Protein backbone atom coordinates (compact mmCIF):
# COMPACT_ATOMS: atom_id res chain seq x y z
CA UNK A 1 0.00 0.00 0.00
CA UNK A 2 1.45 3.36 -0.89
CA UNK A 3 0.62 6.36 1.12
CA UNK A 4 2.52 8.96 3.00
CA UNK A 5 4.21 7.94 6.20
CA UNK A 6 3.75 10.55 8.84
CA UNK A 7 7.35 10.58 9.90
CA UNK A 8 8.40 10.78 6.28
CA UNK A 9 6.01 13.66 5.83
CA UNK A 10 7.48 15.44 8.79
CA UNK A 11 11.02 15.02 7.55
CA UNK A 12 10.07 16.07 4.05
CA UNK A 13 8.37 19.20 5.26
CA UNK A 14 11.28 20.04 7.47
CA UNK A 15 13.63 19.63 4.53
CA UNK A 16 11.23 21.64 2.44
CA UNK A 17 11.52 24.60 4.78
CA UNK A 18 15.27 24.30 4.74
CA UNK A 19 15.53 24.29 0.99
CA UNK A 20 12.67 26.63 0.07
CA UNK A 21 14.43 28.34 -2.79
CA UNK A 22 12.63 31.58 -3.19
CA UNK A 23 12.32 32.53 0.43
CA UNK A 24 14.07 35.78 0.02
CA UNK A 25 12.15 36.81 -3.01
CA UNK A 26 8.49 36.54 -2.33
CA UNK A 27 6.61 38.74 0.02
CA UNK A 28 4.99 35.76 1.59
CA UNK A 29 8.14 33.90 2.14
CA UNK A 30 9.53 36.97 3.72
CA UNK A 31 6.72 36.61 6.21
CA UNK A 32 7.48 32.98 6.64
CA UNK A 33 11.08 33.68 7.44
CA UNK A 34 10.11 36.17 10.08
CA UNK A 35 7.43 33.90 11.39
CA UNK A 36 8.39 30.42 10.39
CA UNK A 37 5.50 28.01 10.33
CA UNK A 38 5.71 25.83 13.35
CA UNK A 39 5.78 22.51 11.50
CA UNK A 40 9.52 22.51 11.78
CA UNK A 41 10.16 19.50 13.87
CA UNK A 42 10.69 16.46 11.70
CA UNK A 43 9.31 14.30 14.47
CA UNK A 44 6.10 16.24 14.76
CA UNK A 45 4.04 13.38 13.53
CA UNK A 46 5.99 10.66 15.24
CA UNK A 47 3.33 10.07 17.88
CA UNK A 48 0.65 9.96 15.25
CA UNK A 49 2.70 7.41 13.37
CA UNK A 50 2.59 5.21 16.45
CA UNK A 51 -1.15 5.47 16.37
CA UNK A 52 -1.26 4.30 12.80
CA UNK A 53 0.52 1.16 13.91
CA UNK A 54 -1.85 -1.58 12.69
CA UNK A 55 -2.02 -3.09 16.16
CA UNK A 56 -3.60 0.15 17.37
CA UNK A 57 -5.36 1.52 14.32
CA UNK A 58 -6.29 -0.95 11.64
CA UNK A 59 -5.63 0.04 8.03
CA UNK A 60 -8.70 1.07 6.14
CA UNK A 61 -9.86 -0.20 2.78
CA UNK A 62 -9.14 2.14 -0.09
CA UNK A 63 -10.01 1.63 -3.72
CA UNK A 64 -7.13 -0.12 -5.32
CA UNK A 65 -5.90 1.43 -8.50
CA UNK A 66 -4.70 -0.75 -11.26
CA UNK A 67 -1.29 0.61 -12.04
CA UNK A 68 -0.84 -0.53 -15.59
CA UNK A 69 2.07 1.00 -17.42
CA UNK A 70 1.05 3.14 -20.32
CA UNK A 71 2.36 0.60 -22.80
CA UNK A 72 -0.20 -1.90 -21.56
CA UNK A 73 -2.84 0.63 -22.40
CA UNK A 74 -1.56 0.78 -25.95
CA UNK A 75 0.36 3.97 -25.44
CA UNK A 76 4.04 3.59 -26.25
CA UNK A 77 6.09 5.48 -23.70
CA UNK A 78 8.63 6.71 -26.17
CA UNK A 79 5.98 8.61 -28.07
CA UNK A 80 5.52 10.99 -25.18
CA UNK A 81 9.02 11.78 -24.20
CA UNK A 82 11.11 14.63 -25.37
CA UNK A 83 14.72 15.26 -24.72
CA UNK A 84 14.68 18.41 -22.72
CA UNK A 85 13.45 20.40 -19.75
CA UNK A 86 11.52 18.65 -17.04
CA UNK A 87 9.87 16.45 -19.58
CA UNK A 88 11.51 13.25 -18.54
CA UNK A 89 10.99 13.76 -14.88
CA UNK A 90 7.44 12.45 -14.53
CA UNK A 91 6.19 9.22 -15.98
CA UNK A 92 2.44 9.42 -16.17
CA UNK A 93 0.51 6.28 -15.29
CA UNK A 94 -3.25 6.61 -15.12
CA UNK A 95 -6.15 8.90 -14.42
CA UNK A 96 -7.01 8.84 -10.72
CA UNK A 97 -9.57 11.60 -10.43
CA UNK A 98 -11.50 14.26 -12.17
CA UNK A 99 -12.89 17.53 -10.92
CA UNK A 100 -14.47 20.53 -12.52
CA UNK A 101 -11.07 22.01 -13.23
CA UNK A 102 -9.27 19.10 -14.70
CA UNK A 103 -8.03 15.60 -14.69
CA UNK A 104 -5.72 14.20 -12.05
CA UNK A 105 -3.24 11.53 -13.14
CA UNK A 106 -0.86 9.46 -11.07
CA UNK A 107 2.79 9.54 -12.10
CA UNK A 108 6.24 8.52 -10.96
CA UNK A 109 8.75 11.22 -10.22
CA UNK A 110 11.76 9.60 -11.80
CA UNK A 111 14.14 11.84 -9.84
CA UNK A 112 12.96 10.62 -6.48
CA UNK A 113 11.04 7.45 -7.31
CA UNK A 114 8.05 8.94 -5.48
CA UNK A 115 4.55 8.51 -6.75
CA UNK A 116 2.81 11.81 -7.35
CA UNK A 117 -0.54 13.10 -8.55
CA UNK A 118 -0.51 15.57 -11.44
CA UNK A 119 -3.52 17.78 -11.91
CA UNK A 120 -3.91 19.05 -15.42
CA UNK A 121 -5.90 22.24 -15.60
CA UNK A 122 -6.90 23.01 -19.15
CA UNK A 123 -7.62 26.38 -20.69
CA UNK A 124 -7.05 28.18 -17.43
CA UNK A 125 -7.73 31.62 -18.85
CA UNK A 126 -11.01 31.00 -20.65
CA UNK A 127 -12.86 32.48 -17.69
CA UNK A 128 -11.32 35.03 -15.35
CA UNK A 129 -13.18 33.57 -12.37
CA UNK A 130 -11.70 30.11 -13.03
CA UNK A 131 -8.21 31.53 -13.45
CA UNK A 132 -8.59 33.48 -10.21
CA UNK A 133 -9.71 30.35 -8.43
CA UNK A 134 -6.67 28.48 -9.67
CA UNK A 135 -4.34 31.30 -8.69
CA UNK A 136 -5.92 31.35 -5.23
CA UNK A 137 -5.58 27.60 -4.82
CA UNK A 138 -1.95 27.33 -5.87
CA UNK A 139 -1.00 30.34 -3.80
CA UNK A 140 -2.76 29.04 -0.71
CA UNK A 141 -1.30 25.59 -1.03
CA UNK A 142 2.19 27.06 -1.36
CA UNK A 143 1.63 29.02 1.82
CA UNK A 144 -0.21 26.42 3.88
CA UNK A 145 2.41 23.87 4.78
CA UNK A 146 1.07 21.35 7.20
CA UNK A 147 0.95 17.56 7.38
CA UNK A 148 -2.85 17.61 7.19
CA UNK A 149 -3.02 19.80 4.09
CA UNK A 150 -2.18 18.35 0.68
CA UNK A 151 1.14 19.58 -0.61
CA UNK A 152 2.02 20.95 -4.01
CA UNK A 153 5.40 19.53 -4.83
CA UNK A 154 5.97 21.23 -8.11
CA UNK A 155 4.29 23.09 -10.94
CA UNK A 156 5.48 22.46 -14.48
CA UNK A 157 7.05 25.40 -16.21
CA UNK A 158 4.87 26.49 -19.13
CA UNK A 159 6.51 26.84 -22.51
CA UNK A 160 5.75 30.52 -22.80
CA UNK A 161 5.22 33.17 -20.16
CA UNK A 162 2.71 35.14 -22.19
CA UNK A 163 0.86 32.46 -24.07
CA UNK A 164 0.41 29.42 -21.89
CA UNK A 165 -3.10 28.09 -21.37
CA UNK A 166 -2.71 24.94 -19.28
CA UNK A 167 -1.23 24.43 -15.85
CA UNK A 168 0.14 21.13 -14.51
CA UNK A 169 0.34 20.94 -10.73
CA UNK A 170 2.24 18.10 -9.06
CA UNK A 171 0.86 16.98 -5.70
CA UNK A 172 1.80 14.26 -3.29
CA UNK A 173 -0.26 11.23 -4.30
CA UNK A 174 -2.98 10.03 -1.97
CA UNK A 175 -4.82 6.74 -2.30
CA UNK A 176 -8.44 7.72 -1.88
CA UNK A 177 -10.74 10.26 -0.33
CA UNK A 178 -12.92 10.23 2.76
CA UNK A 179 -16.12 9.90 0.76
CA UNK A 180 -14.86 6.60 -0.66
CA UNK A 181 -13.42 5.52 2.67
CA UNK A 182 -16.78 5.95 4.42
CA UNK A 183 -18.48 4.05 1.61
CA UNK A 184 -15.98 1.21 1.56
CA UNK A 185 -15.57 0.76 5.33
CA UNK A 186 -18.69 -0.04 7.30
CA UNK A 187 -16.57 -1.20 10.21
CA UNK A 188 -14.69 1.94 11.17
CA UNK A 189 -13.80 1.80 14.86
CA UNK A 190 -14.02 4.54 17.50
CA UNK A 191 -10.23 4.89 17.11
CA UNK A 192 -10.69 5.63 13.42
CA UNK A 193 -13.36 8.22 14.15
CA UNK A 194 -11.22 9.92 16.72
CA UNK A 195 -8.07 9.87 14.61
CA UNK A 196 -9.86 11.20 11.52
CA UNK A 197 -11.50 14.05 13.40
CA UNK A 198 -8.26 14.86 15.14
CA UNK A 199 -6.45 15.31 11.84
CA UNK A 200 -9.24 17.42 10.36
CA UNK A 201 -9.28 19.74 13.34
CA UNK A 202 -5.53 19.90 13.53
CA UNK A 203 -5.34 20.88 9.86
CA UNK A 204 -8.13 23.38 10.32
CA UNK A 205 -6.48 24.96 13.35
CA UNK A 206 -3.47 25.72 11.18
CA UNK A 207 -5.52 26.90 8.19
CA UNK A 208 -7.66 29.18 10.37
CA UNK A 209 -4.57 30.55 12.11
CA UNK A 210 -3.40 31.63 8.65
CA UNK A 211 -6.75 33.49 8.40
CA UNK A 212 -7.91 31.18 5.66
CA UNK A 213 -11.40 29.73 5.53
CA UNK A 214 -11.73 26.65 3.37
CA UNK A 215 -15.48 27.04 2.81
CA UNK A 216 -16.01 23.77 0.96
CA UNK A 217 -15.09 21.04 3.39
CA UNK A 218 -16.76 17.76 2.50
CA UNK A 219 -15.61 14.13 2.44
CA UNK A 220 -14.59 14.36 -1.22
CA UNK A 221 -12.23 17.19 -0.39
CA UNK A 222 -10.43 15.14 2.23
CA UNK A 223 -7.84 12.84 0.69
CA UNK A 224 -7.07 9.62 2.55
CA UNK A 225 -4.53 6.83 2.66
CA UNK A 226 -4.95 3.28 3.88
CA UNK A 227 -2.78 4.07 6.88
CA UNK A 228 -5.55 6.46 8.02
CA UNK A 229 -3.69 9.61 7.06
CA UNK A 230 -6.02 12.37 5.93
CA UNK A 231 -5.24 15.59 4.08
CA UNK A 232 -7.45 18.54 3.28
CA UNK A 233 -7.46 19.47 -0.41
CA UNK A 234 -9.31 21.66 -2.92
CA UNK A 235 -8.82 25.20 -1.69
CA UNK A 236 -10.43 26.67 -4.80
CA UNK A 237 -13.27 28.24 -2.82
CA UNK A 238 -11.14 29.26 0.14
CA UNK A 239 -10.76 32.88 1.15
CA UNK A 240 -8.24 34.78 3.17
CA UNK A 241 -9.95 37.03 5.64
CA UNK A 242 -8.59 40.52 6.13
CA UNK A 243 -10.15 42.70 8.75
CA UNK A 244 -10.63 45.57 6.39
CA UNK A 245 -12.06 43.43 3.60
CA UNK A 246 -15.64 44.04 2.54
CA UNK A 247 -18.00 41.74 4.35
CA UNK A 248 -20.27 40.98 1.44
CA UNK A 249 -19.73 37.78 -0.45
CA UNK A 250 -20.17 38.39 -4.13
CA UNK A 251 -21.82 36.08 -6.52
CA UNK A 252 -18.56 34.52 -7.60
CA UNK A 253 -18.00 33.69 -3.97
CA UNK A 254 -19.57 30.27 -3.86
CA UNK A 255 -20.06 28.74 -0.46
CA UNK A 256 -19.83 25.21 0.80
CA UNK A 257 -21.67 22.34 -0.80
CA UNK A 258 -25.19 22.28 0.61
CA UNK A 259 -25.06 19.17 2.81
CA UNK A 260 -22.08 20.54 4.71
CA UNK A 261 -23.16 24.17 4.63
CA UNK A 262 -23.63 25.96 7.93
CA UNK A 263 -27.20 27.11 8.65
CA UNK A 264 -26.16 30.77 8.73
CA UNK A 265 -25.28 30.38 5.05
CA UNK A 266 -28.42 28.57 4.02
CA UNK A 267 -30.26 30.49 1.41
CA UNK A 268 -27.78 33.29 1.56
CA UNK A 269 -24.77 33.86 -0.54
CA UNK A 270 -24.22 37.33 0.82
CA UNK A 271 -23.27 36.56 4.35
CA UNK A 272 -20.09 37.32 6.18
CA UNK A 273 -18.06 34.20 6.48
CA UNK A 274 -16.32 33.10 9.64
CA UNK A 275 -14.22 30.10 10.62
CA UNK A 276 -17.32 28.64 12.27
CA UNK A 277 -18.67 27.67 8.84
CA UNK A 278 -15.75 25.24 8.46
CA UNK A 279 -16.34 23.90 11.95
CA UNK A 280 -19.94 23.11 11.03
CA UNK A 281 -18.74 21.25 7.93
CA UNK A 282 -16.24 19.26 9.99
CA UNK A 283 -19.07 18.38 12.38
CA UNK A 284 -21.16 17.11 9.45
CA UNK A 285 -18.22 15.09 8.14
CA UNK A 286 -17.65 13.60 11.59
CA UNK A 287 -21.31 12.69 11.88
CA UNK A 288 -21.08 11.02 8.47
CA UNK A 289 -18.20 8.85 9.70
CA UNK A 290 -20.27 7.80 12.69
CA UNK A 291 -23.43 7.18 10.69
CA UNK A 292 -21.95 5.84 7.48
CA UNK A 293 -24.10 8.29 5.53
CA UNK A 294 -24.54 12.06 5.32
CA UNK A 295 -26.18 13.67 8.34
CA UNK A 296 -28.08 16.42 6.52
CA UNK A 297 -28.62 15.35 2.91
CA UNK A 298 -30.91 18.24 2.02
CA UNK A 299 -32.53 18.15 -1.41
CA UNK A 300 -32.68 21.93 -1.49
CA UNK A 301 -32.15 24.76 0.95
CA UNK A 302 -35.61 24.48 2.51
CA UNK A 303 -35.22 20.76 3.01
CA UNK A 304 -31.76 21.42 4.41
CA UNK A 305 -33.18 23.75 7.07
CA UNK A 306 -36.01 21.30 7.73
CA UNK A 307 -33.75 18.34 8.41
CA UNK A 308 -31.31 20.39 10.47
CA UNK A 309 -34.12 21.57 12.71
CA UNK A 310 -35.72 18.09 12.83
CA UNK A 311 -32.56 16.94 14.53
CA UNK A 312 -31.29 20.00 16.39
CA UNK A 313 -34.68 21.46 17.22
CA UNK A 314 -35.82 24.92 16.24
CA UNK A 315 -33.10 27.36 17.13
CA UNK A 316 -33.53 30.20 19.62
CA UNK A 317 -34.44 33.61 18.18
CA UNK A 318 -30.92 35.03 18.56
CA UNK A 319 -29.54 32.23 16.39
CA UNK A 320 -32.23 32.78 13.78
CA UNK A 321 -31.43 36.47 13.70
CA UNK A 322 -27.96 35.60 12.36
CA UNK A 323 -29.39 34.13 9.16
CA UNK A 324 -28.70 36.80 6.60
CA UNK A 325 -31.29 35.93 4.07
CA UNK A 326 -34.67 37.45 4.91
CA UNK A 327 -36.69 34.60 3.56
CA UNK A 328 -34.69 31.86 5.25
CA UNK A 329 -34.79 33.83 8.49
CA UNK A 330 -38.54 34.30 8.36
CA UNK A 331 -39.04 30.70 7.32
CA UNK A 332 -37.24 29.54 10.45
CA UNK A 333 -38.95 32.13 12.61
CA UNK A 334 -42.36 30.90 11.51
CA UNK A 335 -41.51 27.23 11.73
CA UNK A 336 -43.47 25.09 14.18
CA UNK A 337 -41.53 24.46 17.36
CA UNK A 338 -39.44 21.28 17.18
CA UNK A 339 -37.66 19.58 20.07
CA UNK A 340 -34.06 18.44 19.58
CA UNK A 341 -33.46 14.71 19.15
CA UNK A 342 -30.96 13.31 21.69
CA UNK A 343 -27.66 12.64 19.93
CA UNK A 344 -27.46 9.22 21.60
CA UNK A 345 -30.70 8.28 19.83
CA UNK A 346 -29.45 9.29 16.41
CA UNK A 347 -26.00 7.74 17.00
CA UNK A 348 -26.71 4.81 19.34
CA UNK A 349 -23.35 3.13 18.77
CA UNK A 350 -21.13 6.17 19.15
CA UNK A 351 -18.87 6.93 22.04
CA UNK A 352 -20.64 9.45 24.33
CA UNK A 353 -17.59 11.73 24.43
CA UNK A 354 -17.56 11.80 20.62
CA UNK A 355 -21.19 12.89 20.70
CA UNK A 356 -20.55 15.62 23.24
CA UNK A 357 -17.98 17.12 20.90
CA UNK A 358 -20.16 16.61 17.85
CA UNK A 359 -22.95 18.51 19.57
CA UNK A 360 -20.62 21.49 19.99
CA UNK A 361 -19.38 21.33 16.39
CA UNK A 362 -22.85 21.45 14.90
CA UNK A 363 -24.32 24.03 17.24
CA UNK A 364 -26.89 25.98 15.23
CA UNK A 365 -25.53 29.29 16.43
CA UNK A 366 -21.99 29.85 15.09
CA UNK A 367 -20.97 31.56 18.32
CA UNK A 368 -21.61 28.29 20.20
CA UNK A 369 -19.25 26.30 17.99
CA UNK A 370 -15.70 25.87 19.30
CA UNK A 371 -12.71 27.05 17.29
CA UNK A 372 -10.60 24.22 15.89
CA UNK A 373 -8.09 24.84 18.64
CA UNK A 374 -10.78 24.68 21.33
CA UNK A 375 -12.18 21.50 19.81
CA UNK A 376 -8.74 19.89 19.95
CA UNK A 377 -8.71 20.57 23.69
CA UNK A 378 -12.02 18.71 24.12
CA UNK A 379 -11.84 15.72 26.51
CA UNK A 380 -12.64 13.50 23.52
CA UNK A 381 -9.00 13.86 22.47
CA UNK A 382 -7.51 13.11 25.89
CA UNK A 383 -4.33 11.16 25.33
CA UNK A 384 -4.16 12.10 21.67
CA UNK A 385 -4.03 15.87 21.48
CA UNK A 386 -0.90 17.70 22.42
CA UNK A 387 -0.05 21.32 21.63
CA UNK A 388 3.37 20.44 20.26
CA UNK A 389 1.75 18.29 17.63
CA UNK A 390 -0.77 20.96 16.67
CA UNK A 391 1.20 23.71 14.99
CA UNK A 392 -0.19 27.12 14.38
CA UNK A 393 1.04 29.79 11.99
CA UNK A 394 0.91 33.52 11.31
CA UNK A 395 -1.84 35.09 9.21
CA UNK A 396 -1.04 35.14 5.53
CA UNK A 397 0.35 38.42 4.30
CA UNK A 398 -2.22 40.76 2.80
CA UNK A 399 0.14 41.47 -0.05
CA UNK A 400 -0.24 37.95 -1.36
CA UNK A 401 -3.94 38.46 -1.94
CA UNK A 402 -3.98 42.02 -3.23
CA UNK A 403 -5.26 40.57 -6.49
CA UNK A 404 -8.58 39.71 -4.83
CA UNK A 405 -9.35 43.42 -4.48
CA UNK A 406 -8.56 44.42 -8.02
CA UNK A 407 -10.27 44.04 -11.31
CA UNK A 408 -7.80 41.97 -13.27
CA UNK A 409 -7.49 41.19 -16.94
CA UNK A 410 -6.68 37.74 -18.22
CA UNK A 411 -3.12 38.87 -18.88
CA UNK A 412 -2.76 40.13 -15.32
CA UNK A 413 -3.87 36.79 -13.95
CA UNK A 414 -1.68 34.89 -16.37
CA UNK A 415 1.28 36.91 -15.12
CA UNK A 416 0.34 36.26 -11.48
CA UNK A 417 -0.02 32.54 -12.10
CA UNK A 418 3.28 32.51 -13.97
CA UNK A 419 4.89 34.26 -11.00
CA UNK A 420 3.44 31.59 -8.70
CA UNK A 421 4.81 28.84 -10.94
CA UNK A 422 8.26 30.42 -10.75
CA UNK A 423 8.23 29.76 -7.00
CA UNK A 424 8.95 26.18 -8.05
CA UNK A 425 11.70 27.26 -10.46
CA UNK A 426 14.10 29.22 -8.29
CA UNK A 427 16.67 30.08 -10.92
CA UNK A 428 14.11 31.45 -13.27
CA UNK A 429 12.49 33.31 -10.44
CA UNK A 430 15.78 35.02 -9.71
CA UNK A 431 16.07 35.99 -13.33
CA UNK A 432 12.50 37.22 -13.34
CA UNK A 433 13.08 39.31 -10.25
CA UNK A 434 16.16 40.80 -11.82
CA UNK A 435 13.87 42.28 -14.45
CA UNK A 436 13.36 39.31 -16.63
CA UNK A 437 11.37 40.53 -19.58
CA UNK A 438 13.58 38.27 -21.59
CA UNK A 439 11.57 35.40 -20.08
CA UNK A 440 8.93 35.92 -22.67
CA UNK A 441 10.75 33.70 -25.14
CA UNK A 442 9.85 30.05 -25.30
CA UNK A 443 11.53 27.94 -22.67
CA UNK A 444 11.88 24.24 -23.16
CA UNK A 445 9.19 22.69 -21.05
CA UNK A 446 7.66 19.34 -20.33
CA UNK A 447 4.18 20.70 -20.72
CA UNK A 448 3.62 19.86 -24.38
CA UNK A 449 4.55 16.29 -23.76
CA UNK A 450 2.25 16.23 -20.77
CA UNK A 451 -0.61 17.55 -22.81
CA UNK A 452 -0.22 14.70 -25.25
CA UNK A 453 0.13 12.12 -22.51
CA UNK A 454 -3.00 13.28 -20.74
CA UNK A 455 -4.90 13.37 -24.02
CA UNK A 456 -3.94 9.75 -24.64
CA UNK A 457 -4.86 8.75 -21.12
CA UNK A 458 -8.25 10.32 -21.42
CA UNK A 459 -8.90 8.83 -24.84
CA UNK A 460 -7.76 5.41 -23.74
CA UNK A 461 -9.59 5.24 -20.48
CA UNK A 462 -13.16 5.16 -21.53
CA UNK A 463 -15.98 7.64 -21.20
CA UNK A 464 -15.20 10.73 -19.21
CA UNK A 465 -11.54 9.84 -19.19
CA UNK A 466 -11.96 7.39 -16.37
CA UNK A 467 -9.90 4.33 -16.01
CA UNK A 468 -12.07 1.27 -15.75
CA UNK A 469 -9.95 0.30 -12.82
CA UNK A 470 -10.77 3.52 -11.11
CA UNK A 471 -13.91 3.40 -9.09
CA UNK A 472 -13.37 6.57 -7.14
CA UNK A 473 -15.79 9.21 -8.25
CA UNK A 474 -16.22 12.83 -7.48
CA UNK A 475 -19.26 14.54 -8.62
CA UNK A 476 -17.67 17.90 -8.82
CA UNK A 477 -18.87 20.38 -11.20
CA UNK A 478 -18.22 19.97 -14.80
CA UNK A 479 -16.93 22.78 -16.87
CA UNK A 480 -16.31 19.91 -19.15
CA UNK A 481 -19.13 17.46 -18.50
CA UNK A 482 -18.34 14.63 -16.16
CA UNK A 483 -20.90 11.88 -16.53
CA UNK A 484 -22.57 10.86 -13.30
CA UNK A 485 -21.10 7.75 -11.84
CA UNK A 486 -23.18 4.64 -11.46
CA UNK A 487 -22.42 4.64 -7.76
CA UNK A 488 -23.33 8.23 -7.25
CA UNK A 489 -26.78 8.99 -5.94
CA UNK A 490 -28.99 11.65 -7.44
CA UNK A 491 -28.73 13.62 -4.23
CA UNK A 492 -24.96 13.50 -4.26
CA UNK A 493 -24.92 14.83 -7.76
CA UNK A 494 -27.57 17.46 -7.25
CA UNK A 495 -25.82 18.64 -4.13
CA UNK A 496 -22.67 19.30 -6.08
CA UNK A 497 -24.44 20.72 -9.07
CA UNK A 498 -25.99 23.30 -6.85
CA UNK A 499 -22.71 25.11 -6.75
CA UNK A 500 -22.94 25.75 -10.45
CA UNK A 501 -26.25 27.40 -9.96
CA UNK A 502 -25.13 29.67 -7.19
CA UNK A 503 -25.11 32.60 -9.52
CA UNK A 504 -28.79 32.13 -10.16
CA UNK A 505 -29.50 32.03 -6.45
CA UNK A 506 -27.39 35.07 -5.91
CA UNK A 507 -29.24 36.98 -8.55
CA UNK A 508 -32.56 36.16 -7.00
CA UNK A 509 -31.43 36.97 -3.52
CA UNK A 510 -29.51 40.06 -4.34
CA UNK A 511 -31.75 41.79 -6.77
CA UNK A 512 -34.49 43.60 -4.89
CA UNK A 513 -36.57 43.53 -8.05
CA UNK A 514 -36.18 39.83 -8.46
CA UNK A 515 -37.09 39.06 -4.89
CA UNK A 516 -40.02 41.49 -4.94
CA UNK A 517 -41.25 39.74 -8.03
CA UNK A 518 -40.87 36.39 -6.34
CA UNK A 519 -42.73 37.57 -3.29
CA UNK A 520 -45.34 39.38 -5.32
CA UNK A 521 -46.29 36.43 -7.45
CA UNK A 522 -46.17 34.07 -4.56
CA UNK A 523 -47.95 36.10 -1.96
CA UNK A 524 -49.82 38.70 -3.86
CA UNK A 525 -47.35 41.16 -2.41
CA UNK A 526 -48.09 39.99 1.11
CA UNK A 527 -45.45 39.07 3.63
CA UNK A 528 -46.43 35.47 4.47
CA UNK A 529 -43.69 32.90 4.31
CA UNK A 530 -43.99 29.39 3.12
CA UNK A 531 -41.51 26.76 2.09
CA UNK A 532 -42.80 27.20 -1.44
CA UNK A 533 -42.03 30.86 -1.33
CA UNK A 534 -38.53 30.23 -0.09
CA UNK A 535 -38.01 27.58 -2.71
CA UNK A 536 -39.07 29.89 -5.45
CA UNK A 537 -36.69 32.58 -4.43
CA UNK A 538 -33.77 31.86 -2.22
CA UNK A 539 -33.25 28.29 -3.20
CA UNK A 540 -33.98 28.10 -6.84
CA UNK A 541 -30.74 26.29 -7.17
CA UNK A 542 -32.11 23.56 -4.99
CA UNK A 543 -35.34 23.28 -6.90
CA UNK A 544 -33.48 23.19 -10.17
CA UNK A 545 -31.41 20.35 -8.94
CA UNK A 546 -34.15 18.03 -7.77
CA UNK A 547 -34.84 16.67 -11.20
CA UNK A 548 -31.24 16.14 -12.13
CA UNK A 549 -31.56 12.40 -12.39
CA UNK A 550 -33.51 12.44 -15.59
CA UNK A 551 -31.73 15.38 -17.15
CA UNK A 552 -29.77 14.82 -20.26
CA UNK A 553 -26.49 16.58 -20.78
CA UNK A 554 -28.29 18.99 -23.07
CA UNK A 555 -30.73 19.94 -20.37
CA UNK A 556 -27.87 20.31 -17.98
CA UNK A 557 -26.15 22.69 -20.29
CA UNK A 558 -29.31 24.75 -20.56
CA UNK A 559 -29.29 25.10 -16.79
CA UNK A 560 -25.67 26.05 -16.88
CA UNK A 561 -26.16 28.47 -19.71
CA UNK A 562 -29.00 30.18 -17.89
CA UNK A 563 -26.85 30.41 -14.83
CA UNK A 564 -24.02 31.94 -16.72
CA UNK A 565 -26.31 34.52 -18.22
CA UNK A 566 -27.64 35.43 -14.81
CA UNK A 567 -24.15 35.39 -13.42
CA UNK A 568 -22.98 37.83 -16.04
CA UNK A 569 -25.91 40.11 -15.27
CA UNK A 570 -25.19 40.00 -11.57
CA UNK A 571 -21.53 40.64 -12.23
CA UNK A 572 -22.34 43.65 -14.32
CA UNK A 573 -24.60 44.95 -11.55
CA UNK A 574 -21.72 44.67 -9.12
CA UNK A 575 -19.24 46.20 -11.48
CA UNK A 576 -21.42 49.12 -12.46
Ligand SMILES: Nc1ncnc2c1ncn2[C@@H]1O[C@H](COP(=O)(O)OP(=O)(O)OP(=O)(O)O)[C@@H](O)[C@H]1O
Nearest residue numbers: 097098099100101102104117171173174474476477
Ligand atom coordinates in the same frame (compact mmCIF):
# COMPACT_ATOMS: atom_id res chain seq x y z
N1 LIG B 1 -3.11 14.54 -4.47
C1 LIG B 1 -4.03 13.70 -4.93
N2 LIG B 1 -3.86 12.39 -4.87
C2 LIG B 1 -4.80 11.54 -5.34
N3 LIG B 1 -5.97 11.92 -5.87
C3 LIG B 1 -6.19 13.23 -5.95
C4 LIG B 1 -5.25 14.20 -5.49
N4 LIG B 1 -5.77 15.44 -5.70
C5 LIG B 1 -6.97 15.25 -6.25
N5 LIG B 1 -7.23 13.93 -6.41
C6 LIG B 1 -8.44 13.35 -6.96
O1 LIG B 1 -8.89 14.12 -8.05
C7 LIG B 1 -10.20 14.64 -7.78
C8 LIG B 1 -10.31 16.04 -8.33
O2 LIG B 1 -9.36 16.85 -7.68
P1 LIG B 1 -9.75 18.30 -7.13
O3 LIG B 1 -10.89 18.17 -6.18
O4 LIG B 1 -8.50 18.92 -6.63
O5 LIG B 1 -10.17 18.94 -8.51
P2 LIG B 1 -11.15 20.13 -8.78
O6 LIG B 1 -11.26 20.27 -10.24
O7 LIG B 1 -10.67 21.32 -7.99
O8 LIG B 1 -12.46 19.53 -8.15
P3 LIG B 1 -13.82 20.21 -7.76
O9 LIG B 1 -14.66 20.00 -8.94
O10 LIG B 1 -14.24 19.39 -6.56
O11 LIG B 1 -13.56 21.63 -7.44
C9 LIG B 1 -10.36 14.57 -6.27
O12 LIG B 1 -11.70 14.37 -5.89
C10 LIG B 1 -9.53 13.37 -5.91
O13 LIG B 1 -10.29 12.21 -6.05
